[in-house]
Amino acid sequence: MTHHYPIIYIRGFAMRASERDETAADPFCGFNVGSTVYRAVESRNKLADKMVFESPVVRLMSEFQYQHVYQNGFDIMDGDWQPARDENGNVIPGIAPASIIILRYYDDGSDLLGDGRSRNVLEYAQKLNEVILTVRQRVAEYLHNGQQVMPEADFKCYLVAHSMGGLVARAFLQGAPLGLPHAYTEARATVDKFFTFATPHNGIDMLGMNVPYWFTAAQANTFNRNYMRDYLNLGNLSPAFNGRVDLIPSSAFPINRVFCMVGSNRGDYEVLKGAVRAFVGHGSDGLVRIDNASLWGVQTDPHGALVEGSQQPAATAYAYRSHSGYFGIVNSEEGYQNLTRFLFGDVRVDVYLEVSSVSLPQEVQDAVDDGRTLEAGYQFEFRAAPKGKRWFLTRRQSVEDSPACRSHEELTQPGHGPCTVYLSSVFLAKRAKVDKSPALSYAMAFAAKVPDYVIERRFWMDGHFEGADLFRGTAIVELTPPADAASTSPWHVKLWWLNANIDAVEAQVLFSANTPSFDIRLPFDQPDRPGISGCLRLTVQPWA
Template identity: 30%
Template sequence: MESIPPLPEPAMSSQDKLPIIYVRGFAGDTSGINKAVTDPFYGFNEGSTHVRVGPGEKPTFHQFESPLLRLHLDEGYHILVEGGQESYLDTHPEIPPDSIWVHRFYDASATSWGAKPREFRLEDAATDLLRLIEKIKAKSGAPRVHLVAHSMGGLVCRCLLQKVLPDRGTDPAEHVDKLFTYGTPHGGISFDVGFGVLERLRDTFGIQGGDIFGPRRMYAYLTPDAERRGDEPPDDWDARAIPQGPGRFPVRRVFCLVGTNPADYEVALGMSSAVVGARSDGLVQIDKAAVPGSHGAFVHRSHSGRYGLVNSEEGYQNLRRFLFGDLRIEAELTGHRLPADPEVSWQAEVLLAIRGLPVVVHERQAAHWCPLALPKAAAEGADAPPVPLATTFLRTDLPRPAGSPTMRYALHVRILSLRSNRRILSFGDHLEQTADFADSLVVDVGSGAAPGIWATWNSLIPGTIKDHEPQGSPLTDEDPAAGRWVAHVPFPETTRPLLGEQARLRLSATPWR
């Protein structure tokens, strides 16, 4: 029997877990900073009661306790406060490694404490974050920490990883194990209106400190001193990128959660999403919200508010599995040869559902402005380049339905064609909301006494998915290398005129944690 790579021991003790540090987003001017510092956990203790599912597409009640409380309840993490978390650290010689901390970098810039406030600089927030990490490591005995950041907080973390630590000659991986970002503007913030005038005004005058989202300031705080080539970023510089190589933070240890719902940011905060456009979470544009090469997921949530990313079940489930998962499963479309009609373009829609969760953990749809564009082959008779569809992280230690030896998830795949004539969409033979291919791959991952991976298309399953049990031997491992398992799942025969004879969905499994 072919088996998946050896997994860590399922049960995680407190010594296996690393401290988690939360880093909040942009507060704006002094009044916004003063408001932020009144919250004991900078907003990460906020939950929600609304979710956009239910009869008639009306919001329904779903109580999400908050990411801090859920990590305490689900993972046993300690939230330690005695007059202040900094005070707790200063007065206790030891702390448990499975503990949660909030980087309160805005406190020094608030006027409500009576002292002269310090002007906020992102580089100072990153340097202060390093001091907090060093103190937590020393008192917990943990080798590294996890960083979890919302919005601008992700840029504070990247400043630490890409500039502060390299300037000191320190490998950032010695301090940080994983970085998870919610709605971080990794590529800055730009606008769909004003023809660039709004960005130039913001970056020239630093209105409310917003120039930190412009290329000039981003280049300054994301680039080590030894690599700076003047004040202006070079033409080939990409703010989203984390350079790789010796002494660099591995991009595969980064997860970017991307929001695709701009409307609810406007409803929640009284701000218009029109200035950044529909392809956004209401503040950060979709194509600027992820680090190239990182892990990630798209969810139909807004930047913040009652339908926000941070206080969402979708965000928490992705965070929990990325930090504590045992197994990384990746899915790619390979070997496909779409019909070579120059007037037709192709898109894929993907949803990822994990058994036992009330939400999908990854969702890319045309209606949310984020379908996957399917490239065509470079030459006649050649396969198109592989297309990554989704990555998920599974937990062997989480409860499963009684009698089920496997972890299960489903990958929903829809492939759609768009016909155009001189770049104008043609609807002569169009059927709205109708895909040329639509099916779900049901994947079962076994462990313990029943290792292996089984995969079956939903269209081939008789009856309900709930009653489906994997049959026969698991898929054969096609990769001879140790520590990685790979198999290719053929598409249903009916797709051959569409996708070609060799189209496959490639599944890859590697240990994680």
């Protein structure tokens, strides 16, 4: 069953007082910004394509009947707020569950509504706690035909955040006020799903260095990993991951209820006339590096120590979008589609690459057999697009600095079986179908690129063709739910490569408490040298 719980939106970082003023003056803090431009290719020398995206707020209201909660010029956190009235002037108590609430954490730090002083991320987390509890109360007050719609005991909410807003949410989910470890427990239990747009989960790096701890201007050290380790309560876990902080323990929030939307278009991030993107460098959205923008879930024992081998990636998708601006990730069709499919979709598909073997050019193999050292980095591209659409649900390409990467050593470790690489997650929704077919369908394009072979620290040029593929193919995925929607009826899953002499793979899947998900594998093989063989593994599960 799909629920339309309240969406609490948390915007990103505003460094200068003028930016905080702009945020305070905007009722929806940027969630109401749309766009009419789209880059189908990575080149900025070509004109953008026209694609009208009205804004997340407008689309959520028109497609899912969400409502805002402002009344008579007041927010629900204001003491003078009063509920809406119907066409006869009667009070409609509370707010509907399908409401959009903005965490207005920059109001107090603006010159327009406050003292112009930025606050600490921990203060913003406390404010989020207060907002959630207030929203729960207001939703419990809401009546439809005289009946309570959602009692406090049944209340849930969605957290949706852009950039630093995701760190505010994580400080709430993972941290706590000093000396009050259980202060947020009640509100945390109400969070059903957590979605982030371009959040620097592992901090922000410029010129190859993490933002320093001493850089406290406007709380910019919020993105320092040492400080993040403290306010995210990762002191016991971060050292085991070389100081990384893109971790969320299962005791704080389940990783399978988290989605990370990652941008890869640095070229259109125009802050400070492009200086910021120059400092951040390639492999970013202009501000946040791609490898810092997703999350990993980990299991801990009762003492808070890491359970070895428990790492699991959050659902992640990639888009050729910049951190913000005309080509920004929040004001994009790709971001919105992933958001709504994650919140309200019907099927979840996590896509993994399993590499069984790789072969080298004969001359390179001879050098390895002679005991010479080899360095080779493999790049894996992946795209997924639903039927009848102009955009991708996820887009990982080498030219956009977003492929999955593994070394030759990682792919060929003896005795470890196939090397598994997480590629992306795709959520499908029945309401998004474009034809009468009962199947939920999408195409996925996969490519394994020929690496640069480096022998004894010298690039091997003989036989090298830049941009060549070890394997490239496009597959179709069809997921057909049972016609009667009964839990005792199976799903039909079918996938096949286009233009390849490989049989389609089909399965009847009956999901149950004992079988909540199902793995189906689509093999591929390039037997010639250099070559690769393996499969794409799709983990399919109903979603709600």
